[in-house]
Structures are given as structure tokens and as C-alpha cells.
Amino acid sequence: MLGIRNTRLQVLRQWRSMRNVWFLKMRTELFLRSRVCGHCIKVRPPHRRPDEPPLIKGWLPYLGIALSLQKNPLAFMKILQRKHGDTFTVLLAGRYTTFILDPFQYHVIMKNPKQLNFWKFSRQLSAKAFGIKKFATDDDLNEDLHRHYLLLQGKPLDGLLECANQQLKEIFEFQLLKTTDWNTASLFGFCASLIFETTFSVIYGKTLAGNRKKLISELRDDFLKYDEMFPYLISDLPIPLLKHAKAAQMKVIKHLMPEKLAQMQGWSEIIKERHSVLEKHYLPEDFEIGGHHLGFLWASMGNTIPAMFWAMYYLLRHPECMEALREEIDSLLQSTGQKKGPGFSIHFNREQLDSLVGLESTIFEVMRLCSYSTIIREVEEDMTLNLETSSYHVRKGDFVALFPPILHMDPEIFEAPEEFRFDRFIEDGKKKNTFFKGGKKLKYSVMPFGLGASKCPGRYFAINELKLLIALLLTYFDIEITDNKTIELNYSRLLFGVQHPNSDIQFRYKVKSWRS
Numbered sequence: 001m002l003g004i005r006n007t008r009l010q011v012l013r014q015w016r017s018m019r020n021v022w023f024l025k026m027r028t029e030l031f032l033r034s035r036v037c038g039h040c041i042k043v044r045p046p047h048r049r050p051d052e053p054p055l056i057k058g059w060l061p062y063l064g065i066a067l068s069l070q071k072n073p074l075a076f077m078k079i080l081q082r083k084h085g086d087t088f089t090v091l092l093a094g095r096y097t098t099f100i101l102d103p104f105q106y107h108v109i110m111k112n113p114k115q116l117n118f119w120k121f122s123r124q125l126s127a128k129a130f131g132i133k134k135f136a137t138d139d140d141l142n143e144d145l146h147r148h149y150l151l152l153q154g155k156p157l158d159g160l161l162e163c164a165n166q167q168l169k170e171i172f173e174f175q176l177l178k179t180t181d182w183n184t185a186s187l188f189g190f191c192a193s194l195i196f197e198t199t200f201s202v203i204y205g206k207t208l209a210g211n212r213k214k215l216i217s218e219l220r221d222d223f224l225k226y227d228e229m230f231p232y233l234i235s236d237l238p239i240p241l242l243k244h245a246k247a248a249q250m251k252v253i254k255h256l257m258p259e260k261l262a263q264m265q266g267w268s269e270i271i272k273e274r275h276s277v278l279e280k281h282y283l284p285e286d287f288e289i290g291g292h293h294l295g296f297l298w299a300s301m302g303n304t305i306p307a308m309f310w311a312m313y314y315l316l317r318h319p320e321c322m323e324a325l326r327e328e329i330d331s332l333l334q335s336t337g338q339k340k341g342p343g344f345s346i347h348f349n350r351e352q353l354d355s356l357v358g359l360e361s362t363i364f365e366v367m368r369l370c371s372y373s374t375i376i377r378e379v380e381e382d383m384t385l386n387l388e389t390s391s392y393h394v395r396k397g398d399f400v401a402l403f404p405p406i407l408h409m410d411p412e413i414f415e416a417p418e419e420f421r422f423d424r425f426i427e428d429g430k431k432k433n434t435f436f437k438g439g440k441k442l443k444y445s446v447m448p449f450g451l452g453a454s455k456c457p458g459r460y461f462a463i464n465e466l467k468l469l470i471a472l473l474l475t476y477f478d479i480e481i482t483d484n485k486t487i488e489l490n491y492s493r494l495l496f497g498v499q500h501p502n503s504d505i506q507f508r509y510k511v512k513s514w515r516s
């Protein structure tokens with residue numbers, strides 16, 4: 001009798017504990033559901049259908065595998081790949097996301113631009129990160145703005161680079177070349193300041209107000225605070241920090257409202273055109289105008305700043321690379337009749353920058369190691385993904401994604417992929433673009449700039465700006481690292497571009513001795 005009672009009690013306890021776990025899960029889910037805008041938690045049958053990719057839901061409601069992925073994205077994706085193959089679906093922050101890891105299948109995204117839609121995802125991101133809501137109701141606005149991205153390439157790019165040369169001449173002459181002794185600085189802060197001031201002036205021109213230095217420093221500091229908050233803004237989670245993140249966003253938007261930008265002289269062609277488009281779609285006092293400028297500003301610097309940091313970090317850690325690049329730059333200066341020496345007289349045009357194959361290889365190697373840009377599309381209607389080896393059904397509202405770090409760190413493509421080798425992208429003194437996997441030529445080998453509809457329109461400017469800055473720093477300064485600590489990637493903005501370092505590092509620089 002007592003035995004039966006004990007068994008009943010055990011069953012009751014088990015049932016209660018199961019019920020509590022279930023309640024906890026439901027409460028978390030409902031809480032998140034009530035706070036999360038734009039996404040709904042998908043209700044799925046507990047098992048995948050036979051024609052769907054393997055499904056990994058993780059153990060956390062809503063978040064799914066998000067935390068495991070963020071801890072060590074590459075290692076975790078490799079575990080999933082070993083277990084489930086090159087195509088699988090995961091629950092990731094409220095979305096079922098099908099990853100295609102086989103680089104020979106990447107073209108699926110390009111082949112189905114209508115069924116695999118970039119704009120929906122991009123609209124949600126613009127609303128969260130930049131406060132732009134109008135894309136959801138005004139398709140023409142998106143198209144009008146996109147048309148002008150061509151002003152970042154081709155002939156207009158020459159103008160932007162000319163302006164960058166002028167801008168850097170000022171920064172070097174009036175700031176960096178002023179002292180003759182060693183200066184110690186934090187590398188990330190130094191790179192962020194240099195990229196911010198150069199890029200902002202190239203795109204928006206210069207302020208007419210007298211206190212120019214103060215204004216640009218204020219804007220830079222507010223932008224960098226906003227950028228720090230960026231992962232929280234896009235995370236979708238109801239975290240207390242979100243309030244601070246929104247406040248930081250608002251602060252930068254205020255700097256970028258039309259009446260403030262009207263005080264700038266020398267807008268680039270792209271800003272003039274964007275201004276006309278925004279005037280057509282908004283009233284002058286509409287806050288979203290500032291949001292559009294913030295979006296463009298972030299796109300132009302959000303990745304370039306950490307890319308510059310990592311390029312300098314690897315240069316400082318690899319003297320053989322620094323030496324080789326110095327030789328390459330010196331020989332370009334000689335062949336173009338330019339003399340190193342006191343005073344800032346050096347100028348590099350696009351053709352000259354293009355000839356710096358060692359520097360370009362270094363930048364691509366840095367991107368290979370540090371870029372986690374993930375290509376994401378939303379499935380418009382239930383559809384079949386026809387891959388070479390098999391076909392999979394994916395559902396409306398799910399995401400399909402490519403995860404290039406798997407490609408970047410594939411030892412079959414890049415020997416010793418975890419090592420920094422600055423000359424990886426050089427062959428017989430020329431740029432090397434051809435890489436193989438399993439004896440087959442790859443169409444894509446390094447993908448920091450996205451693919452297809454979402455490919456970065458500023459990529460040529462970005463590479464040239466980085467080259468220009470690094471070439472000038474190496475020409476005018478002796479540079480040394482003063483910290484011994486090893487820096488790693490901080491994955492807080494996982495899936496979004498070049499990752500930030502987990503810590504800053506000290507370095508020192510001194511104007512080359514010909515000046516003394």
C-alpha cells in the first residue's frame with residue numbers, strides 16, 4: 001500500500017516538475033513574443049518533414065542555438081556541419097534559418113532573388129538600427145536611394161579618392177606630423193578617429209562653423225557610442241540596455257538632420273542625390289531623414305573601422321609583412337617620381353593604389369580572418385531549394401543563409417587557415433583570385449562584402465581608403481606595438497560584418513627621422 005502511495009507521489013512530483021519546466025518555457029516565450037517587434041515565433045510541428053533539411057532547435061525557447069553559436073561561431077557551425085551535413089535548419093533568435101555551407105551551392109541565392117528576398121530582412125534591420133520605418137510602406141523610396149549607389153563606383157570613385165587624399169593631407173599636416181617624439185595611443189581608438197574623420201569629410205564635406213574640430217569630435221564620440229550599442233539595437237531582446245541604445249541612436253540622428261547638414265560644405269555627389277530623394281519622400285523636419293543619414297554613415301564606417309584596426313594589428317604583429325609593404329610602397333613612390341621627406345607631398349590615385357598588390361592581399365587576408373558577414377534572405381513562399389546533391393523544402397517566413405567564415409577557414413581552400421599570411425592573395429607578383437576545393441575552381445573565395453542584391457556598393461571605396469591610410473602611415477611613421485597581449489574576435493555583432501576585437505591594444509608611433 002505504502003509502495004503504491006510512494007510511486008503515486010513520485011509520478012505526481014515528476015508531473016509537477018515537467019509542468020513547471022513547461023510553464024517556464026511558455027512564460028519566457030510569451031514574454032519575448034510580447035516584446036519582440038517584427039518577428040513572430042514560428043510554431044512548428046515537433047519534427048521536421050521528410051523533405052526538409054535536418055532541424056536543430058537548440059534547448060532555449062526563441063533563442064534556439066543563438067548562445068552556443070555566439071560563444072564560438074566557427075567551431076559550433078563545424079560541429080553542426082559534421083553532424084548534419086552542408087545544409088541544415090536551426091532555430092536562431094526566433095527564426096528558422098536554413099544554412100547552406102557548400103560554397104558550390106551559393107548560387108542558389110542568386111538564382112532565386114524573388115523567392116529569397118533580401119529587402120524584408122533589410123527593412124527590419126533599418127527600422128531597428130536606424131529608426132527608418134518608411135521602407136515598409138514606400139517601395140519607391142528604396143529604389144530611388146539604391147539607384148544612386150553607383151555614385152560610389154567608377155568615375156565618381158576617383159573624385160571620392162581625390163577628396164580622401166586632400167582630407168588626409170590636412171589630418172597629417174595639422175595633427176599627426178606635428179610632434180617629433182613617440183606618441184602612445186590605443187589602436188582601435190586611433191583607427192576609429194582616423195577613419196571617422198576621413199570618411200565623414202569625404203562624404204559630407206566640412207563644417208562652415210568656426211569650431212570645426214570640436215564639432216567633428218563630438219559627432220565622432222556620439223557615433224562610436226552608438227556603434228557600441230549597435231548589437232543591442234539589432235538583437236531583438238528586451239534588455240534594459242536597449243533604452244540607452246535608443247538614446248545613443250537619437251543623439252547621432254539629431255546631428256544628421258537637414259538643418260545641421262546644411263552647415264557642411266562640399267557634399268559628395270551621392271549625398272546630394274540622396275538629399276533630393278529624401279526631400280521628395282519626407283517633410284524637412286521628419287526625424288527619419290536623420291535616420292537615413294545614420295544608416296549610410298554606419299554602412300560607410302561600421303566595417304571599415306574594425307577592418308583598419310585588424311589590418312594595423314596584424315601588420316604590427318608581423319614585421320615581415322610591414323617590411324614587404326614598406327618596400328612595395330617605396331617602389332611605387334619611386335616609380336611615380338614622388339619623394340618621401342619632410343612635409344606632406346604624397347598623393348595616390350586609384351590606378352596607383354590598385355597596383356599595391358601586397359597591400360591588397362594583406363587587406364583581404366585580414367577580411368578572411370575577421371569578417372563574419374552572413375548573407376541572409378527571407379523565404380517569400382514555401383519553395384524547394386534545388387541543390388546539386390539534393391533538394392530541400394523551405395517554408396515561407398524562414399530565412400536562408402550563407403555563412404562565409406566556413407569557406408574562409410576551410411583548410412582545403414586555404415592552407416593553415418588560422419594563420420595570417422599576408423601574401424595569400426598574390427601569385428607571380430599579381431593578384432590571386434583563383435582558389436580550389438576538391439580540385440574544383442571556386443566562384444567565391446573571400447566574401448566580406450555580401451553577395452547579389454545586398455552586395456556592398458562601397459566596397460571599392462573601402463578597399464582604396466584602407467590602402468591609402470595604411471600606405472601613408474607606413475610612409476610617414478615608425479610604428480611599434482607596446483602591448484604583448486593577444487587580441488581575439490569579440491562576436492557580439494556576429495553575422496554582421498567585420499568583428500570587433502575583444503580588447504583594445506596600445507601602440508606607439510613617431511614621425512620618421514628624416515624630419516629631425
Ligand code: HEM
Nearest residue numbers: 299300303304307373448449450454456457458459461462
Ligand atoms: C571594410 C569595409 C566594408 C565592408 C566589410 C562592408 C560590407 C558590407 C556588407 C556585407 C553589406 C551587405 C549587408 C547585408 O547583406 O545586409 C554592405 C552593405 C552596404 N555597404 Fe558596405 N562594407 C564596407 C564599407 C562600406 C563603405 C566604405 C561604404 C560607403 C562609402 C559602404 C556602403 C554600403 C551600403 C550603402 C550598403 C547597403 C546596400 C544596400 O542597402 O543594398 N560600405 N556592406
